[in-house]
Amino acid sequence: MLSKSQVKYIQSLHHKKFRDQEGAFIAEGNKVVSELLQSGQFVCEQLFGEQEWLHDNEILIRKHFSGDLQEVKDFELQKLSALSTASQTLAVFKKMQPKEIVVKGRITLLLDTIQDPGNLGTIIRIADWFGIASIICSIDTADQYNPKVVQSTMGSLARVNIIYTDLQKFIHKNNTIKIYAAALNGKNVNTLKGLKEGFIVIGNESKGISPELMELATEKITIPRIGNAESLNAAVATGIILSHL
Protein backbone atom coordinates (compact mmCIF):
# COMPACT_ATOMS: atom_id res chain seq x y z
CA MET A 1 0.00 0.00 0.00
CA LEU A 2 1.15 3.50 -0.82
CA SER A 3 1.28 5.95 2.05
CA LYS A 4 -0.59 9.23 1.83
CA SER A 5 2.67 11.16 1.86
CA GLN A 6 4.04 9.10 -1.04
CA VAL A 7 0.95 9.83 -3.13
CA LYS A 8 1.16 13.50 -2.22
CA TYR A 9 4.86 13.69 -3.15
CA ILE A 10 4.40 12.02 -6.54
CA GLN A 11 1.35 14.10 -7.36
CA SER A 12 3.30 17.25 -6.47
CA LEU A 13 5.77 16.30 -9.21
CA HIS A 14 2.99 16.80 -11.77
CA HIS A 15 3.75 20.52 -11.28
CA LYS A 16 6.87 22.34 -12.46
CA LYS A 17 7.24 24.31 -9.24
CA PHE A 18 7.69 21.16 -7.18
CA ARG A 19 9.83 19.43 -9.82
CA ASP A 20 12.19 22.42 -9.65
CA GLN A 21 12.11 22.41 -5.87
CA GLU A 22 12.77 18.69 -5.54
CA GLY A 23 15.08 18.36 -8.57
CA ALA A 24 13.05 15.30 -9.54
CA PHE A 25 10.49 14.19 -12.13
CA ILE A 26 8.26 11.23 -12.91
CA ALA A 27 8.34 8.91 -15.89
CA GLU A 28 5.54 6.52 -16.80
CA GLY A 29 5.15 3.46 -18.95
CA ASN A 30 7.25 0.43 -19.71
CA LYS A 31 9.09 1.89 -22.68
CA VAL A 32 10.02 5.21 -21.08
CA VAL A 33 10.91 3.83 -17.65
CA SER A 34 13.09 1.03 -19.04
CA GLU A 35 14.90 3.38 -21.44
CA LEU A 36 15.63 5.92 -18.71
CA LEU A 37 16.78 3.20 -16.30
CA GLN A 38 19.10 1.70 -18.90
CA SER A 39 20.46 5.04 -20.05
CA GLY A 40 22.37 5.53 -16.82
CA GLN A 41 21.81 9.27 -17.31
CA PHE A 42 19.23 9.69 -14.59
CA VAL A 43 19.36 8.41 -11.02
CA CYS A 44 16.13 6.55 -10.20
CA GLU A 45 14.88 7.31 -6.70
CA GLN A 46 11.65 5.37 -6.56
CA LEU A 47 10.17 2.69 -8.74
CA PHE A 48 6.56 1.52 -8.69
CA GLY A 49 5.27 -1.37 -10.72
CA GLU A 50 2.42 -3.83 -10.95
CA GLN A 51 3.32 -7.38 -10.04
CA GLU A 52 3.43 -8.50 -13.68
CA TRP A 53 5.71 -5.65 -14.75
CA LEU A 54 8.09 -6.23 -11.84
CA HIS A 55 8.23 -9.90 -12.74
CA ASP A 56 8.82 -9.30 -16.45
CA ASN A 57 11.54 -6.74 -15.78
CA GLU A 58 13.39 -8.43 -12.96
CA ILE A 59 16.77 -8.47 -14.72
CA LEU A 60 16.53 -4.87 -15.87
CA ILE A 61 15.61 -3.74 -12.38
CA ARG A 62 18.34 -5.74 -10.65
CA LYS A 63 20.94 -4.34 -13.06
CA HIS A 64 19.89 -0.69 -13.07
CA PHE A 65 18.06 0.08 -9.87
CA SER A 66 19.11 0.02 -6.26
CA GLY A 67 16.54 2.33 -4.66
CA ASP A 68 13.14 2.02 -3.14
CA LEU A 69 11.13 -0.59 -5.13
CA GLN A 70 7.41 -0.96 -4.55
CA GLU A 71 4.73 -3.26 -5.89
CA VAL A 72 1.45 -1.45 -6.48
CA LYS A 73 -2.04 -2.17 -7.78
CA ASP A 74 -3.42 -0.60 -10.96
CA PHE A 75 -5.79 1.72 -9.07
CA GLU A 76 -2.83 3.00 -7.04
CA LEU A 77 -0.84 3.75 -10.20
CA GLN A 78 -3.85 5.61 -11.58
CA LYS A 79 -3.70 7.86 -8.52
CA LEU A 80 -0.02 8.65 -9.10
CA SER A 81 -0.31 9.07 -12.86
CA ALA A 82 -0.28 12.42 -14.61
CA LEU A 83 -1.63 10.81 -17.77
CA SER A 84 -5.23 10.00 -18.56
CA THR A 85 -4.43 6.29 -18.66
CA ALA A 86 -1.82 4.97 -16.26
CA SER A 87 0.43 2.15 -17.36
CA GLN A 88 2.05 -0.68 -15.40
CA THR A 89 4.95 1.32 -14.03
CA LEU A 90 5.96 4.75 -12.78
CA ALA A 91 9.35 5.95 -11.59
CA VAL A 92 10.78 9.02 -9.89
CA PHE A 93 14.11 10.15 -11.34
CA LYS A 94 16.51 12.89 -10.29
CA LYS A 95 16.88 15.63 -12.87
CA MET A 96 20.18 15.80 -14.70
CA GLN A 97 22.50 18.80 -14.96
CA PRO A 98 22.69 19.74 -18.67
CA LYS A 99 26.10 19.09 -20.20
CA GLU A 100 28.14 21.81 -21.79
CA ILE A 101 26.59 22.88 -25.10
CA VAL A 102 28.82 22.56 -28.18
CA VAL A 103 27.54 24.48 -31.21
CA LYS A 104 30.63 24.63 -33.46
CA GLY A 105 30.44 22.19 -36.36
CA ARG A 106 27.00 21.00 -35.30
CA ILE A 107 23.34 21.51 -36.01
CA THR A 108 21.54 22.82 -32.92
CA LEU A 109 17.79 23.24 -32.48
CA LEU A 110 16.42 26.47 -30.97
CA LEU A 111 12.79 26.33 -29.81
CA ASP A 112 10.95 29.62 -29.47
CA THR A 113 7.97 29.12 -27.14
CA ILE A 114 6.90 25.57 -27.99
CA GLN A 115 4.03 25.27 -25.54
CA ASP A 116 2.42 21.92 -26.21
CA PRO A 117 4.11 19.18 -24.13
CA GLY A 118 3.35 16.56 -26.79
CA ASN A 119 5.05 18.69 -29.44
CA LEU A 120 8.13 19.25 -27.28
CA GLY A 121 8.45 15.55 -26.47
CA THR A 122 8.06 14.62 -30.14
CA ILE A 123 10.70 17.21 -31.10
CA ILE A 124 13.15 15.73 -28.56
CA ARG A 125 12.52 12.29 -30.08
CA ILE A 126 13.08 13.67 -33.61
CA ALA A 127 16.31 15.38 -32.50
CA ASP A 128 17.51 12.04 -31.11
CA TRP A 129 16.61 10.27 -34.40
CA PHE A 130 18.62 12.76 -36.45
CA GLY A 131 21.58 12.85 -34.05
CA ILE A 132 21.06 16.43 -32.84
CA ALA A 133 23.04 16.75 -29.59
CA SER A 134 21.45 19.87 -28.08
CA ILE A 135 18.18 21.74 -27.93
CA ILE A 136 18.08 25.33 -26.67
CA CYS A 137 14.62 26.28 -25.41
CA SER A 138 13.25 29.75 -24.74
CA ILE A 139 12.33 30.23 -21.08
CA ASP A 140 8.60 29.94 -21.87
CA THR A 141 8.88 26.66 -23.75
CA ALA A 142 7.17 23.68 -22.05
CA ASP A 143 9.22 21.99 -19.31
CA GLN A 144 11.24 19.00 -20.52
CA TYR A 145 10.34 17.22 -17.27
CA ASN A 146 6.57 17.69 -17.66
CA PRO A 147 5.15 14.12 -17.47
CA LYS A 148 3.55 14.45 -20.91
CA VAL A 149 6.84 15.62 -22.42
CA VAL A 150 8.69 12.73 -20.77
CA GLN A 151 6.04 10.35 -22.11
CA SER A 152 6.24 11.55 -25.70
CA THR A 153 10.05 11.53 -25.84
CA MET A 154 9.82 7.71 -25.59
CA GLY A 155 13.16 7.60 -23.79
CA SER A 156 15.05 10.08 -25.98
CA LEU A 157 15.22 12.49 -23.03
CA ALA A 158 18.34 10.65 -21.88
CA ARG A 159 20.17 11.26 -25.15
CA VAL A 160 19.52 14.91 -25.98
CA ASN A 161 21.03 17.79 -24.01
CA ILE A 162 18.42 20.46 -23.25
CA ILE A 163 18.82 23.92 -21.73
CA TYR A 164 16.42 26.80 -21.11
CA THR A 165 17.73 30.31 -21.72
CA ASP A 166 17.11 33.66 -23.41
CA LEU A 167 17.43 32.76 -27.11
CA GLN A 168 18.52 36.24 -28.24
CA LYS A 169 21.33 36.34 -25.70
CA PHE A 170 22.34 32.81 -26.63
CA ILE A 171 22.55 33.78 -30.31
CA HIS A 172 24.60 36.89 -29.49
CA LYS A 173 27.02 34.83 -27.44
CA ASN A 174 27.47 32.43 -30.39
CA ASN A 175 27.54 34.98 -33.18
CA THR A 176 29.65 32.98 -35.62
CA ILE A 177 26.85 30.43 -36.09
CA LYS A 178 24.34 30.99 -38.90
CA ILE A 179 20.65 31.06 -38.04
CA TYR A 180 18.00 29.30 -40.14
CA ALA A 181 14.46 30.25 -39.15
CA ALA A 182 11.42 28.17 -40.11
CA ALA A 183 9.00 30.59 -41.76
CA LEU A 184 6.21 30.66 -44.36
CA ASN A 185 8.03 32.86 -46.87
CA GLY A 186 11.62 31.63 -47.07
CA LYS A 187 13.90 29.53 -49.23
CA ASN A 188 12.96 25.93 -50.01
CA VAL A 189 14.07 23.65 -47.17
CA ASN A 190 15.93 21.41 -49.65
CA THR A 191 18.53 24.19 -50.16
CA LEU A 192 19.84 23.27 -46.69
CA LYS A 193 21.10 19.90 -47.96
CA GLY A 194 24.52 19.08 -46.56
CA LEU A 195 24.43 21.80 -43.89
CA LYS A 196 26.86 20.87 -41.10
CA GLU A 197 26.63 23.80 -38.69
CA GLY A 198 23.82 26.13 -37.75
CA PHE A 199 20.96 27.06 -35.48
CA ILE A 200 17.58 25.81 -36.71
CA VAL A 201 14.88 27.95 -35.09
CA ILE A 202 11.34 26.57 -34.69
CA GLY A 203 8.59 28.91 -33.55
CA ASN A 204 5.46 28.75 -31.47
CA GLU A 205 2.53 26.57 -32.61
CA SER A 206 0.27 29.48 -33.50
CA LYS A 207 2.42 32.63 -33.48
CA GLY A 208 5.58 31.26 -35.12
CA ILE A 209 8.96 32.81 -34.34
CA SER A 210 8.93 36.13 -32.45
CA PRO A 211 9.78 39.19 -34.63
CA GLU A 212 12.89 40.02 -32.55
CA LEU A 213 14.30 36.57 -33.16
CA MET A 214 13.23 36.50 -36.82
CA GLU A 215 15.29 39.67 -37.39
CA LEU A 216 18.43 37.81 -36.37
CA ALA A 217 17.89 35.05 -38.96
CA THR A 218 20.62 34.56 -41.57
CA GLU A 219 18.09 32.76 -43.77
CA LYS A 220 14.38 31.99 -43.62
CA ILE A 221 13.49 28.46 -44.68
CA THR A 222 10.16 27.08 -45.82
CA ILE A 223 8.58 23.70 -46.44
CA PRO A 224 6.89 24.14 -49.84
CA ARG A 225 3.12 23.86 -49.68
CA ILE A 226 1.12 22.28 -52.49
CA GLY A 227 -2.33 22.11 -50.89
CA ASN A 228 -4.31 24.42 -48.62
CA ALA A 229 -3.46 23.74 -44.97
CA GLU A 230 -2.55 26.98 -43.25
CA SER A 231 0.39 25.58 -41.33
CA LEU A 232 2.14 22.40 -40.28
CA ASN A 233 2.42 21.09 -36.73
CA ALA A 234 5.67 22.36 -35.14
CA ALA A 235 7.03 18.86 -34.52
CA VAL A 236 6.24 17.74 -38.07
CA ALA A 237 7.97 20.85 -39.46
CA THR A 238 11.04 20.10 -37.30
CA GLY A 239 11.16 16.53 -38.59
CA ILE A 240 10.87 17.62 -42.22
CA ILE A 241 13.58 20.29 -41.88
CA LEU A 242 16.04 17.96 -40.15
CA SER A 243 15.39 15.23 -42.73
CA HIS A 244 16.49 17.60 -45.52
CA LEU A 245 19.88 18.50 -44.02
Place this chain on the structure above:
Amino acid sequence: MLSKSQVKYIQSLHHKKFRDQEGAFIAEGNKVVSELLQSGQFVCEQLFGEQEWLHDNEILIRKHFSGDLQEVKDFELQKLSALSTASQTLAVFKKMQPKEIVVKGRITLLLDTIQDPGNLGTIIRIADWFGIASIICSIDTADQYNPKVVQSTMGSLARVNIIYTDLQKFIHKNNTIKIYAAALNGKNVNTLKGLKEGFIVIGNESKGISPELMELATEKITIPRIGNAESLNAAVATGIILSHL
Protein backbone atom coordinates in the same frame (compact mmCIF):
# COMPACT_ATOMS: atom_id res chain seq x y z
CA MET B 1 -29.50 28.16 -21.15
CA LEU B 2 -28.88 24.77 -22.69
CA SER B 3 -31.54 22.18 -22.21
CA LYS B 4 -30.70 18.81 -20.68
CA SER B 5 -31.52 17.04 -23.91
CA GLN B 6 -29.20 19.35 -25.87
CA VAL B 7 -26.32 18.60 -23.50
CA LYS B 8 -27.08 14.89 -23.70
CA TYR B 9 -27.19 14.94 -27.51
CA ILE B 10 -23.87 16.79 -27.86
CA GLN B 11 -22.17 14.59 -25.27
CA SER B 12 -23.40 11.50 -27.10
CA LEU B 13 -21.47 12.73 -30.14
CA HIS B 14 -18.23 12.24 -28.19
CA HIS B 15 -18.76 8.56 -29.02
CA LYS B 16 -18.39 6.95 -32.43
CA LYS B 17 -21.50 4.81 -32.06
CA PHE B 18 -23.72 7.88 -31.76
CA ARG B 19 -21.85 9.84 -34.42
CA ASP B 20 -22.51 6.98 -36.82
CA GLN B 21 -26.14 6.73 -35.75
CA GLU B 22 -26.79 10.47 -36.06
CA GLY B 23 -24.51 11.09 -39.05
CA ALA B 24 -23.14 14.09 -37.18
CA PHE B 25 -20.01 15.23 -35.33
CA ILE B 26 -18.80 18.12 -33.21
CA ALA B 27 -16.05 20.61 -33.95
CA GLU B 28 -14.56 22.91 -31.32
CA GLY B 29 -12.52 26.08 -31.32
CA ASN B 30 -12.48 29.25 -33.35
CA LYS B 31 -10.05 28.05 -36.01
CA VAL B 32 -11.68 24.68 -36.68
CA VAL B 33 -15.29 25.90 -36.55
CA SER B 34 -14.64 28.88 -38.85
CA GLU B 35 -12.73 26.79 -41.37
CA LEU B 36 -15.43 24.11 -41.50
CA LEU B 37 -18.18 26.74 -41.81
CA GLN B 38 -16.38 28.51 -44.65
CA SER B 39 -15.49 25.30 -46.46
CA GLY B 40 -19.07 24.73 -47.49
CA GLN B 41 -18.31 20.99 -47.31
CA PHE B 42 -20.22 20.28 -44.13
CA VAL B 43 -23.73 21.36 -43.21
CA CYS B 44 -23.73 23.00 -39.77
CA GLU B 45 -26.74 21.97 -37.69
CA GLN B 46 -26.08 23.74 -34.42
CA LEU B 47 -23.71 26.50 -33.42
CA PHE B 48 -22.84 27.46 -29.86
CA GLY B 49 -20.65 30.42 -28.97
CA GLU B 50 -19.78 32.74 -26.13
CA GLN B 51 -21.07 36.28 -26.52
CA GLU B 52 -17.65 37.62 -27.53
CA TRP B 53 -17.10 34.95 -30.18
CA LEU B 54 -20.57 35.46 -31.68
CA HIS B 55 -19.90 39.19 -31.83
CA ASP B 56 -16.45 38.84 -33.41
CA ASN B 57 -17.70 36.37 -36.01
CA GLU B 58 -21.01 37.98 -36.94
CA ILE B 59 -20.22 38.30 -40.65
CA LEU B 60 -18.87 34.75 -40.95
CA ILE B 61 -21.96 33.38 -39.20
CA ARG B 62 -24.42 35.39 -41.27
CA LYS B 63 -22.75 34.26 -44.48
CA HIS B 64 -22.30 30.57 -43.72
CA PHE B 65 -24.85 29.54 -41.14
CA SER B 66 -28.61 29.43 -41.19
CA GLY B 67 -29.39 26.92 -38.43
CA ASP B 68 -29.95 26.97 -34.74
CA LEU B 69 -27.58 29.59 -33.18
CA GLN B 70 -27.17 29.74 -29.42
CA GLU B 71 -25.25 31.98 -27.04
CA VAL B 72 -23.74 30.04 -24.15
CA LYS B 73 -21.58 30.69 -21.10
CA ASP B 74 -18.08 29.24 -20.70
CA PHE B 75 -19.17 26.69 -18.08
CA GLU B 76 -21.85 25.45 -20.46
CA LEU B 77 -19.31 24.98 -23.27
CA GLN B 78 -17.10 23.08 -20.86
CA LYS B 79 -19.98 20.65 -20.33
CA LEU B 80 -20.37 20.07 -24.07
CA SER B 81 -16.66 19.86 -24.81
CA ALA B 82 -14.83 16.62 -25.52
CA LEU B 83 -11.49 18.37 -24.95
CA SER B 84 -9.83 19.03 -21.62
CA THR B 85 -10.08 22.79 -22.20
CA ALA B 86 -13.14 24.08 -24.01
CA SER B 87 -12.81 27.08 -26.31
CA GLN B 88 -15.29 29.85 -27.16
CA THR B 89 -17.28 27.91 -29.68
CA LEU B 90 -18.61 24.47 -30.55
CA ALA B 91 -20.59 23.36 -33.58
CA VAL B 92 -22.48 20.27 -34.71
CA PHE B 93 -21.94 19.39 -38.36
CA LYS B 94 -23.47 16.73 -40.57
CA LYS B 95 -20.96 14.15 -41.77
CA MET B 96 -20.09 14.24 -45.44
CA GLN B 97 -20.30 11.37 -47.93
CA PRO B 98 -16.75 10.67 -49.14
CA LYS B 99 -16.21 11.57 -52.79
CA GLU B 100 -15.10 9.04 -55.33
CA ILE B 101 -11.46 8.10 -54.80
CA VAL B 102 -9.11 8.71 -57.73
CA VAL B 103 -5.76 6.93 -57.40
CA LYS B 104 -4.41 7.06 -60.99
CA GLY B 105 -1.68 9.65 -61.43
CA ARG B 106 -1.85 10.60 -57.76
CA ILE B 107 -0.15 9.97 -54.46
CA THR B 108 -2.58 8.40 -51.99
CA LEU B 109 -1.99 7.76 -48.29
CA LEU B 110 -2.93 4.41 -46.76
CA LEU B 111 -3.08 4.30 -42.97
CA ASP B 112 -2.78 0.91 -41.30
CA THR B 113 -4.25 1.13 -37.78
CA ILE B 114 -3.29 4.67 -36.76
CA GLN B 115 -4.90 4.67 -33.34
CA ASP B 116 -3.98 7.99 -31.75
CA PRO B 117 -6.55 10.66 -32.68
CA GLY B 118 -3.91 13.42 -32.49
CA ASN B 119 -1.73 11.53 -34.95
CA LEU B 120 -4.61 10.98 -37.38
CA GLY B 121 -5.62 14.65 -37.24
CA THR B 122 -2.04 15.77 -37.79
CA ILE B 123 -1.70 13.37 -40.74
CA ILE B 124 -4.87 14.80 -42.33
CA ARG B 125 -3.39 18.30 -41.92
CA ILE B 126 -0.09 17.16 -43.47
CA ALA B 127 -1.93 15.54 -46.39
CA ASP B 128 -3.74 18.83 -46.99
CA TRP B 129 -0.41 20.75 -46.87
CA PHE B 130 1.13 18.48 -49.51
CA GLY B 131 -1.95 18.39 -51.72
CA ILE B 132 -2.82 14.74 -51.13
CA ALA B 133 -6.46 14.31 -52.20
CA SER B 134 -7.35 11.05 -50.46
CA ILE B 135 -6.54 9.01 -47.37
CA ILE B 136 -7.56 5.35 -47.16
CA CYS B 137 -7.80 4.16 -43.55
CA SER B 138 -7.93 0.60 -42.29
CA ILE B 139 -11.17 -0.15 -40.46
CA ASP B 140 -9.45 0.02 -37.06
CA THR B 141 -7.85 3.43 -37.63
CA ALA B 142 -9.17 6.21 -35.35
CA ASP B 143 -12.43 7.81 -36.50
CA GLN B 144 -11.94 10.97 -38.59
CA TYR B 145 -14.91 12.51 -36.74
CA ASN B 146 -13.49 11.88 -33.25
CA PRO B 147 -13.47 15.36 -31.61
CA LYS B 148 -9.70 15.17 -31.00
CA VAL B 149 -9.08 14.25 -34.63
CA VAL B 150 -11.30 17.10 -35.82
CA GLN B 151 -9.41 19.43 -33.46
CA SER B 152 -5.95 18.48 -34.68
CA THR B 153 -6.85 18.68 -38.39
CA MET B 154 -7.19 22.45 -37.88
CA GLY B 155 -9.82 22.62 -40.59
CA SER B 156 -8.11 20.37 -43.13
CA LEU B 157 -10.89 17.80 -42.66
CA ALA B 158 -12.89 19.71 -45.25
CA ARG B 159 -10.21 19.39 -47.92
CA VAL B 160 -9.09 15.76 -47.73
CA ASN B 161 -11.25 12.85 -48.84
CA ILE B 162 -11.17 10.02 -46.30
CA ILE B 163 -12.57 6.50 -46.50
CA TYR B 164 -12.40 3.47 -44.19
CA THR B 165 -12.01 0.08 -45.82
CA ASP B 166 -10.06 -3.18 -45.88
CA LEU B 167 -6.63 -2.06 -47.12
CA GLN B 168 -5.69 -5.41 -48.65
CA LYS B 169 -8.87 -5.53 -50.69
CA PHE B 170 -8.40 -1.90 -51.70
CA ILE B 171 -4.88 -2.64 -52.94
CA HIS B 172 -6.06 -5.69 -54.88
CA LYS B 173 -8.78 -3.63 -56.54
CA ASN B 174 -6.16 -1.06 -57.62
CA ASN B 175 -3.40 -3.44 -58.58
CA THR B 176 -1.69 -1.20 -61.12
CA ILE B 177 -0.61 1.26 -58.41
CA LYS B 178 2.79 0.75 -56.75
CA ILE B 179 2.95 0.45 -52.98
CA TYR B 180 5.60 2.20 -50.88
CA ALA B 181 5.64 1.04 -47.27
CA ALA B 182 7.29 3.02 -44.47
CA ALA B 183 9.63 0.59 -42.71
CA LEU B 184 12.86 0.54 -40.73
CA ASN B 185 14.89 -1.40 -43.28
CA GLY B 186 14.09 0.00 -46.71
CA LYS B 187 15.47 2.34 -49.35
CA ASN B 188 16.31 5.91 -48.42
CA VAL B 189 13.18 8.06 -48.62
CA ASN B 190 14.95 10.53 -50.91
CA THR B 191 14.90 7.93 -53.71
CA LEU B 192 11.16 8.69 -54.03
CA LYS B 193 11.89 12.18 -55.36
CA GLY B 194 9.59 13.09 -58.24
CA LEU B 195 7.15 10.20 -57.62
CA LYS B 196 3.78 11.08 -59.15
CA GLU B 197 1.68 8.00 -58.47
CA GLY B 198 1.60 5.50 -55.65
CA PHE B 199 0.23 4.31 -52.36
CA ILE B 200 2.26 5.45 -49.35
CA VAL B 201 1.51 3.09 -46.46
CA ILE B 202 2.02 4.29 -42.87
CA GLY B 203 1.76 1.76 -40.06
CA ASN B 204 0.59 1.63 -36.48
CA GLU B 205 2.38 3.76 -33.84
CA SER B 206 3.96 0.80 -32.08
CA LYS B 207 3.51 -2.24 -34.34
CA GLY B 208 4.17 -0.63 -37.73
CA ILE B 209 2.60 -2.07 -40.87
CA SER B 210 0.94 -5.50 -40.56
CA PRO B 211 2.92 -8.38 -42.12
CA GLU B 212 0.12 -9.18 -44.61
CA LEU B 213 0.20 -5.63 -45.93
CA MET B 214 3.99 -5.40 -45.87
CA GLU B 215 4.13 -8.42 -48.17
CA LEU B 216 2.23 -6.48 -50.82
CA ALA B 217 4.75 -3.61 -50.83
CA THR B 218 6.52 -2.82 -54.11
CA GLU B 219 9.23 -1.02 -52.14
CA LYS B 220 10.04 -0.43 -48.48
CA ILE B 221 11.15 3.10 -47.69
CA THR B 222 13.06 4.39 -44.68
CA ILE B 223 13.93 7.72 -43.13
CA PRO B 224 17.67 7.40 -42.43
CA ARG B 225 18.51 7.51 -38.73
CA ILE B 226 21.67 9.16 -37.45
CA GLY B 227 21.03 9.07 -33.69
CA ASN B 228 19.50 6.53 -31.34
CA ALA B 229 15.75 7.04 -31.15
CA GLU B 230 13.98 3.75 -31.76
CA SER B 231 11.29 5.16 -33.99
CA LEU B 232 9.66 8.34 -35.23
CA ASN B 233 6.12 9.45 -34.48
CA ALA B 234 3.77 8.23 -37.26
CA ALA B 235 2.66 11.75 -38.21
CA VAL B 236 6.23 13.04 -38.31
CA ALA B 237 7.24 10.11 -40.53
CA THR B 238 4.32 10.86 -42.87
CA GLY B 239 5.37 14.52 -43.10
CA ILE B 240 8.98 13.63 -43.86
CA ILE B 241 8.05 11.07 -46.54
CA LEU B 242 5.62 13.41 -48.32
CA SER B 243 8.15 16.26 -48.21
CA HIS B 244 10.65 14.12 -50.14
CA LEU B 245 8.34 13.27 -53.04
